[in-house]
Amino acid sequence: MLAKYENVIVHIVSDAMVPFIQLFALYVIVHGHSGPGGGFQGGVLLASSVILLRLYLGREASHRRFSTKLMVALATVGMIIYVLVGLVPLATGGNFLDFAYLPVPGVSGAELRALGITIVEFAIALTVFGTLVSLFDNLTGSKE
Amino acid sequence: MKWLAAAIMGLFLALMLYATSGLPDVGDPDAPANVHVSPYYIEKSLEETDTPNLVTAVLADYRGYDTLGETVVIFTAGLACTLILMRRVY
Numbered sequence: 001m002l003a004k005y006e007n008v009i010v011h012i013v014s015d016a017m018v019p020f021i022q023l024f025a026l027y028v029i030v031h032g033h034s035g036p037g038g039g040f041q042g043g044v045l046l047a048s049s050v051i052l053l054r055l056y057l058g059r060e061a062s063h064r065r066f067s068t069k070l071m072v073a074l075a076t077v078g079m080i081i082y083v084l085v086g087l088v089p090l091a092t093g094g095n096f097l098d099f100a101y102l103p104v105p106g107v108s109g110a111e112l113r114a115l116g117i118t119i120v121e122f123a124i125a126l127t128v129f130g131t132l133v134s135l136f137d138n139l140t141g142s143k144e
Numbered sequence: 145m146k147w148l149a150a151a152i153m154g155l156f157l158a159l160m161l162y163a164t165s166g167l168p169d170v171g172d173p174d175a176p177a178n179v180h181v182s183p184y185y186i187e188k189s190l191e192e193t194d195t196p197n198l199v200t201a202v203l204a205d206y207r208g209y210d211t212l213g214e215t216v217v218i219f220t221a222g223l224a225c226t227l228i229l230m231r232r233v234y
Binding site: 033034035038039072076078082086096097099108109110111113114117120121123124127128130131132134135138139 | 191200201208212225229
């Protein structure tokens with residue numbers, strides 16, 4: 001059972017930390033393009049921010065913001081985005097996941113592949129995010 | 145029986161140690177792993193994918209299919225755990 005944590009210091013510090021953890025997660029996802037980081041790591045960071053919410057807000061308040069259903073849906077959406085982005089080049093003459101054939105006019109093949117990598121990173125992050133938080137919810141016995 | 149198992153383990157260990165003598169040295173530039181596709185990635189990944197991070201280029205573009213499989217594994221494992229642990233009776 002997750003109850004609300006009755007301590008004002010914990011609440012204020014965590015309230016301040018959650019948005020910055022999520023901002024840092026987005027930074028890590030996008031920074032995977034030019035340095036260490038990427039979808040898996042960023043997704044774990046996003047999940048950790050929601051798990052922190054669960055720990056100090058308790059079940060009812062945190063589920064109003066991020067319900068388990070939403071998390072499973074996000075994981076599914078990430079998976080679907082990955083597969084669809086992989087399937088689009090098939091229609092325009094490329095191979096599966098061959099991002100150079102994405103139908104965006106006026107962009108060179110290399111830049112299209114960079115774009116495809118970024119989309120894929122976000123899809124991975126969504127999947128990892130949703131999977132980890134729904135696992136946490138189920139292990140702590142959260143009900144719908 | 146215990147000594148037989150120990151002897152088999154010892155024999156296996158000796159075999160494995162003997163096999164390591166045939167492996168290339170760590171960091172050997174002529175090792176098969178370093179002459180197959182790695183040089184191509186190192187030379188071409190920046191101009192082909194416009195991504196400064198070589199690891200990301202290999203992970204999400206050249207080996208995108210592999211990463212798709214990895215993501216499916218995570219997703220399926222999480223979904224299976226959710227279905228097993230879900231506190232709902234149908």
